[in-house]
Amino acid sequence: MLEKMKVxxxxxxxAILGNWVGYGVAPVKALPGMILIVLFTVIGLGLNxxxxxxxxxxxxxxxxxxxxTPIFPGNEWIVAKTAEINFMALxxxxxxxxxxxxxxxxxxxxxxxxxxxxxxxxxxxxxxxFATLFAEIVFKLQGRF
Amino acid sequence: MLKDWKLHIIxxxxxxxxxxxxxxxxxxxxxxxxxxxxxxxxxxGGIVSFPKLKLMNEVQMKRAxxxxxxxxxxxxxxxxxxxxxxxxxxxxxxxxxxVQEVGHVLGTIIIGLPIxxxxxxxxxxxxxxxxxxxxxxxxxxxxxxxxxxxxxxxALGVYICxxxxxxxYLAILAxxxxxxxxxxxxxxAMGAGVGSGSMxxxxxxxxxxxxxxxxxxxxxxxxxxxxxxxxxxxxxxVFFSLPVTARLxxxxxxxxxxxxxxxxx
Numbered sequence: 099m100l101e102k103m104k105v106x107x108x109x110x111x112x113a114i115l116g117n118w119v120g121y122g123v124a125p126v127k128a129l130p131g132m133i134l135i136v137l138f139t140v141i142g143l144g145l146n147x148x149x150x151x152x153x154x155x156x157x158x159x160x161x162x163x164x165x166x167t168p169i170f171p172g173n174e175w176i177v178a179k180t181a182e183i184n185f186m187a188l189x190x191x192x193x194x195x196x197x198x199x200x201x202x203x204x205x206x207x208x209x210x211x212x213x214x215x216x217x218x219x220x221x222x223x224x225x226x227x228f229a230t231l232f233a234e235i236v237f238k239l240q241g242r243f
Numbered sequence: 244m245l246k247d248w249k250l251h252i253i254x255x256x257x258x259x260x261x262x263x264x265x266x267x268x269x270x271x272x273x274x275x276x277x278x279x280x281x282x283x284x285x286x287x288g289g290i291v292s293f294p295k296l297k298l299m300n301e302v303q304m305k306r307a308x309x310x311x312x313x314x315x316x317x318x319x320x321x322x323x324x325x326x327x328x329x330x331x332x333x334x335x336x337x338x339x340x341x342v343q344e345v346g347h348v349l350g351t352i353i354i355g356l357p358i359x360x361x362x363x364x365x366x367x368x369x370x371x372x373x374x375x376x377x378x379x380x381x382x383x384x385x386x387x388x389x390x391x392x393x394x395x396x397x398a399l400g401v402y403i404c405x406x407x408x409x410x411x412y413l414a415i416l417a418x419x420x421x422x423x424x425x426x427x428x429x430x431x432a433m434g435a436g437v438g439s440g441s442m443x444x445x446x447x448x449x450x451x452x453x454x455x456x457x458x459x460x461x462x463x464x465x466x467x468x469x470x471x472x473x474x475x476x477x478x479x480x481v482f483f484s485l486p487v488t489a490r491l492x493x494x495x496x497x498x499x500x501x502x503x504x505x506x507x508x
Contacts, residue, residue, distance in 0.1 A: 102313050104245045109314040112255050120262030120280060138320040158316055159323040159470055166327025173327065180324040185462045186281065186451060188321050189444040190261055192314045193281045193410065194254040196441050197288015199308035200407060202301060204294055207407045210400050217359050217371045217397075218404035221351045222413055222437070225375055226446065227420070228350030229468065230434030233343035234426050240338065243427045 102143065106136050109191055117187035131179040135188075138162040247306055253291065257284040266452050277418030277452040281445055285410060315440040322466035325459070332460075333467050336429070340464075343433040344471050348479050351375060352488050356495065363501040366492070370397030373488035376405060377439045379477050383485060410445035413437065418449035428454040432461040436468025438476050443469045 110132045117123050142158030164170055166177050237243050245251075261280035269276045292299050292307075326333065333340070355372030364371065370388070374380040376398045381390075388394040413435070421431050428450060435446035447465035451458035 101245065105310055105313045106317055108245060108251060109310070109317055112251070112258055113317070115255065116258040116262050116280070119259055120265065135317055135320045135324065138323065139316045142320065143316070153473065154316060155319050155473055156470070158319045159326065159466075162320045162323025163326045163330075166324045167330060168328070170327075177324070177328050180321065183321060185318070185321055185325070186279065186448050187262070188318050189448060190280045190284055191254055191258050192311060192318055193441060193444065194257045194261075194284035194288050195307045195311040195314060196410065197257075197285040198250065198253065198292050198299065199304045199311060200289040201292030201294050201299060202304040202308070203403055203406050207403050210403060213359070213362050213364055214367070214371060214397065214400035215404055216362060217355060217364065217368070218376075218401040218409075219412065220358050221355045221372055221375060221401055222405070222409060222442070223416060224350035224352075224354045225347050225437050226350070226413060226416060226434045228353065228434075229343040229346035229436070230420070230426050230430045232346035233339040233433040234430035236339040236342045237336075237427060237430060242336075242339075243429075 099143065099147070103136075103140060106139055110136050112191040113183065113188045116190050117182075117184055120187055120190075121184045123182050123184070128182045131182040134165075134176055134180055135162075135183060138165060247303060250303055250307060250310075254284075254288075257287045260284075260287070268452065271419075274419045274422040275453065276415055277422075277449045279414075279448055279452050281448050282411060282414055285445070311441075318440065318444060322462060322469075325463050326466060326470075329463050333463070336464065339430070340433065340467055340471060343430075343436075343468055344475060344479075346434070347437060347468075347472055348374075348484055352484065352491065356488060356491055357499060360492075360495055360500045364397070365496075365500070366393035367397030367400070369485075369488050369492050370394035370399075371401045373398075373484045374476075374480050375437055375439060375442075376401040378402075380480055383477070383480050387485065405439065405442070409439065410441040413442045414445035414449040417446040418453050421450050421453040428457040428461055429464050432457075432464040433468040435461075435465040436470070436472055438469060438472030440469075 114125050114128045117128050118125055138161045139158050142161045145157045146154040261283040267278040351372050359368035370384050384398040385395050431450050436443055447461050450461045
């Protein structure tokens with residue numbers, strides 16, 4: 099847990115710097131929001147350890163969601179502070195680690211046949227396209243757009 | 244994990260370079276390709292970890308993968324903090340959110356299975372097309388068929404492809420489809436919530452670049468759709484996707500399957 103917390107803090111720092119360079123938000127301004135985001139994550143991880151029937155992702159979403167709903171005391175401040183962190187700036191370091199871990203899968207990737215590569219493209223296209231299409235049809239039927 | 248300073252310095256360096264380059268869009272005539280920091284750092288990372296270059300060892304790559312899993316939780320917390328203030332908006336789109344999940348589940352099977360059979364895959368097709376084949380799905384398939392079964396190999400193959408190019412592919416697809424102007428940004432955002440962290444991040448990033456005015460809503464609805472996929476995904480997979488794909492295979496294979504002597508790879 100302590101190790102995980104240290105990793106979260108480290109990623110938080112990298113994201114704050116990325117947020118500064120990419121979105122012009124000064125680190126001092128972004129810091130409270132990042133502390134809150136790390137806090138939600140740690141609470142969610144703790145709950146996941148206690149009640150492991152739900153995945154950590156669900157716990158963390160739930161905690162962050164509750165803390166930012168109008169029923170939660172100080173929610174406006176929490177929303178304003180977490181809004182200083184751009185969601186893209188936070189995702190960038192994560193994908194950098196994803197990139198750096200790619201090498202370990204390249205050997206097994208090279209052994210795959212062409213068929214499975216083609217099908218994986220079809221599968222990703224299918225899931226994205228059909229979900230988009232279904233959402234769009236419902237919105238159109240409801241006369242929303 | 245934390246001790247590996249070389250790894251973190253590389254990441255910081257990549258992030259800074261990526262953010263300095265910023266967003267670039269290429270017009271292909273029919274549509275645009277959106278490039279943005281997430282994709283640059285992913286590519287730079289992929290190059291540095293390329294086995295032939297020997298810049299990184301297996302242990303460091305495994306460490307990077309471990310950090311990826313933990314750090315994604317921060318992204319989830321950030322998205323969660325956007326959900327709270329927008330709950331009314333999300334409930335208003337409730338029907339679309341529910342129905343789009345059906346699209347996520349059926350989308351892999353509807354076009355995946357027939358094409359797999361047409362190009363000559365056998366039972367691998369079941370594992371390859373019953374879901375997007377991320378970790379929870381791999382567990383489901385190996386429990387039912389065994390990890391070394393044809394079904395298990397099909398699932399693992401798509402899993403490896405997803406790890407290697409899933410995020411980049413979905414980002415390009417999302418940005419391109421978005422630029423065509425057929426779909427509303429919110430529908431596309433829901434489509435981006437495929438149930439895999441890095442793919443959702445990259446796809447919603449591409450959409451946010453394509454529709455800068457809707458960036459907040461895109462993150463919001465991609466996050467909501469992704470959460471639904473995460474919560475319902477496993478159950479749907481066990482009780483619906485896998486049995487249905489297996490049945491459809493038995494029915495379709497004699498009709499459109501190719502006879503081949505060699506084992507499909």
